[in-house]
Each structure stands twice: as C-alpha cells, then as structure tokens.
Amino acid sequence: MKVVFLGTSGSTPTKERSLSSVALEREGEVFLFDCGEGTQRQMMINSLSISKVRAIFLSHIHGDHTLGVAGLVRTMALNKRTSPLEIFIPAGGMRGIKALIGFDGAEIPYRIEVKPLKSGAIYRGKGFSVSAFRLEHQLETYGFAFKEDDRIRFNKEGAARAGLKGAMYSEIQKKGSLSVNGRIIKLRDITTTEPGRKVVYATDTRPTRSAVAAARGASLLIHEATYASEFKALARERKHSTSDEAAAIAKKAGARRLVLTHISARYKDTKGLLADARKVFRDTEVAADGKVIEL
Numbered sequence: 001m002k003v004v005f006l007g008t009s010g011s012t013p014t015k016e017r018s019l020s021s022v023a024l025e026r027e028g029e030v031f032l033f034d035c036g037e038g039t040q041r042q043m044m045i046n047s048l049s050i051s052k053v054r055a056i057f058l059s060h061i062h063g064d065h066t067l068g069v070a071g072l073v074r075t076m077a078l079n080k081r082t083s084p085l086e087i088f089i090p091a092g093g094m095r096g097i098k099a100l101i102g103f104d105g106a107e108i109p110y111r112i113e114v115k116p117l118k119s120g121a122i123y124r125g126k127g128f129s130v131s132a133f134r135l136e137h138q139l140e141t142y143g144f145a146f147k148e149d150d151r152i153r154f155n156k157e158g159a160a161r162a163g164l165k166g167a168m169y170s171e172i173q174k175k176g177s178l179s180v181n182g183r184i185i186k187l188r189d190i191t192t193t194e195p196g197r198k199v200v201y202a203t204d205t206r207p208t209r210s211a212v213a214a215a216r217g218a219s220l221l222i223h224e225a226t227y228a229s230e231f232k233a234l235a236r237e238r239k240h241s242t243s244d245e246a247a248a249i250a251k252k253a254g255a256r257r258l259v260l261t262h263i264s265a266r267y268k269d270t271k272g273l274l275a276d277a278r279k280v281f282r283d284t285e286v287a288a289d290g291k292v293i294e295l
Contacts, residue, residue: 001026001148003199003220005291006042010226010240010262011064013037018289019064020262022201022222023048024146026128032056033144033201033222039068040075046290051079055086055123057130059203060141061093070100077108084111086123088132090140091116117142119210128196133214135205137239143205145214148196158190197295200255203262206236207245215253219295222287223249224262229276243273247280261287 002025009017019036023043030052032039043050050072058066069087076085089097094114101112115122119142123130128148135141152173154164163180164172172178177186200215202208203224215221225243227235235242241249243260250258258281260273267273270286277284285291 001197001295003222003293003295004046004048005259005261005287005289006039006046006048007034007036008261008263008287008289008291009064010224010264012265014265016268016289017263017265018042019068020203021068022261024199025052027126028052029054029125031130031146034059034065034203035068035072036064037067040072042289046292050075051081053085054083054125055088055130057123057132057144057201058087058089058093058097059135059143059201060090060137060139061096062139062204065204066093066097066100069097070103073101073108073112074106076110077106081110084113086113086115088115088117088122090142092140131214133210134208135202135211136208137204137206141204143200143202143211143214145218146199146201148198150196151194152187152191153194155190155192162190164190199295202249204239205241206239207241207249211249212252215249215255218253218255219257220293221250221253221255221258222261223258225260225273225277225286226262226264228267228272243277243284244280247277247284250281250284256283257293258284259287259291259293260284263287 004023006021007018018038020034021039022033024031131145132142162185197219199220200218201222202211223246225246226240227242229242229244
C-alpha cells in the first residue's frame with residue numbers, strides 16, 4: 001500500500017504545487033481523496049493507472065478540490081472504461097458535481113454513482129473500509145479514514161496443543177469458540193490481533209475533535225496546514241489550520257506520522273511551517289507534489 005501526493009497547494013496552484021489530490025494505491029486499486037484541477041496529469045506523471053481508480057472521495061464542493069473530476073471521467077471514457085465509478089461528496093455538493101460531470105453532454109459509457117457523504121462507514125472493499133467524519137470549514141466538509149481490517153494471527157503452538165487442525169481454524173474464526181476433544185477453546189486464547197494500517201485525510205478545516213478521534217493510532221495522518229502559526233487569526237477567519245495546530249491533532253491522536261498539505265501559495269519555503277509543527281509533533285513532514293509514502 002502506498003500514498004502518492006498529487007496536489008499539495010491551497011486554493012491556487014503554483015509552479016511547484018498542483019491543487020488538492022491524494023492517491024492511495026492498494027493491491028492494484030487506486031482511491032482518490034479530492035480531485036483538483038490537473039489530477040489526471042499528475043497521476044500519469046506519477047505512474048498511477050487512471051483505469052484502476054475505484055472511488056473518489058471529495059471533501060467538499062470547492063473548485064480546487066473537485067474540478068479535476070471533469071477531465072478524469074472523460075479520459076476514463078476515452079480509455080473505454082466499463083466498470084462503475086463511485087464518487088462521494090457532501091449532499092449539498094451533489095448537484096454541482098453532477099453538473100460538472102455532464103456539463104458538455106460527453107458520452108460516458110460506464111456508470112457513475114454520485115453518493116452523499118455521512119459520518120461513519122461509507123465504503124467497503126476487500127480487506128478494508130473507508131469512513132467519513134465531519135470537519136469545520138466554510139461549508140459542509142468531511143475528512144476520511146482508510147482502514148485495513150485487523151488481522152488475526154494464530155499462536156501455532158498453542159493452537160496445536162489445543163488440538164486444532166484443518167478446517168477447525170476457519171470454523172473457530174467464524175464462531176469465536178469451538179469444542180475440541182470435550183474442551184471449549186476460545187479464539188482469543190490462541191490468537192493475537194494485528195491492527196490494520198490506517199490513513200487519515202483531513203483538509204480545509206479548523207482543528208476538530210472528530211479529526212483526533214478518526215486519527216487515533218493512525219499509521220499516517222494527512223492534515224492541512226494552510227498557514228504558519230503567525231497567521232492563527234487568519235486561519236480562524238478562513239476556517240483553515242496552522243501547521244502547529246495540525247501537529248497538535250497528530251499528538252492528541254497518537255498518530256505515528258504526520259504529513260502537512262494544502263500549503264498556501266505564499267510559502268515558497270516551508271521550513272517555517274515544518275519548524276512550527278515539529279515543536280509539537282516531531283514525526284512531521286511537509287508534502288510535495290510527487291511525494292510517495294510506502295506503508
């Protein structure tokens with residue numbers, strides 16, 4: 001599983017940074033979190049297959065997070081896509097995204113399902129799920145948590161001593177306990193649980209308790225840091241976060257790693273942003289277009 005930063009600028013693009021989009025690739029499938037203008041080209045540059053995009057999760061309707069959808073779905077059509085595509089967006093943005101998809105009457109031969117976001121589980125894949133949580137911005141906005149299922153590991157010696165063999169292993173996983181040679185064997189007594197990896201994405205938001213809860217124990221937290229700490233008043237006014245505020249979210253959540261994104265175009269040099277954040281949470285990095293994180 002890997003995360004690829006396709007666009008890391010806030011509101012307007014720069015020569016170095018495209019507009020918001022993060023791709024998560026897992027076992028040959030690609031999932032997009034936001035889809036700013038130019039996302040499809042960024043995917044090509046970073047060797048991500050457009051045809052393998054299974055779902056797009058849009059945090060809110062603002063254009064710097066959504067306008068790339070128009071070109072992406074048309075390229076998919078030209079590439080003769082047949083599998084359906086799911087697009088998730090807050091209910092208030094559904095009309096706008098549907099208009100964006102169909103504005104020129106282009107022929108889209110595959111099914112596009114636009115679905116309203118709600119807090120809680122919204123998508124289920126093989127061995128993972130995606131949940132949404134409310135953020136605080138100028139309009140209805142959500143963050144996302146991509147979580148792999150926890151894995152059960154058998155204590156082979158303990159299971160063997162208990163008399164488990166063959167199909168008994170799958171049976172005890174389904175039932176939670178099993179009678180073996182007249183004894184009740186409980187699954188928890190012969191296994192350990194390995195937590196699945198979790199990636200959390202939160203952008204265009206003030207710091208929120210919901211982000212802390214969603215990022216609890218995350219392998220990677222991707223959080224906006226539009227401004228450095230000196231612009232806290234402006235961040236409050238425009239419903240964004242500073243880099244040290246994002247770091248506080250990571251610290252409270254016990255996340256393993258923080259990557260800052262949605263960087264204001266005023267910052268050609270991000271050393272100040274990084275320094276502010278690292279005073280609060282050491283394992284912080286600033287995203288750049290094309291940055292890849294292997295998990």
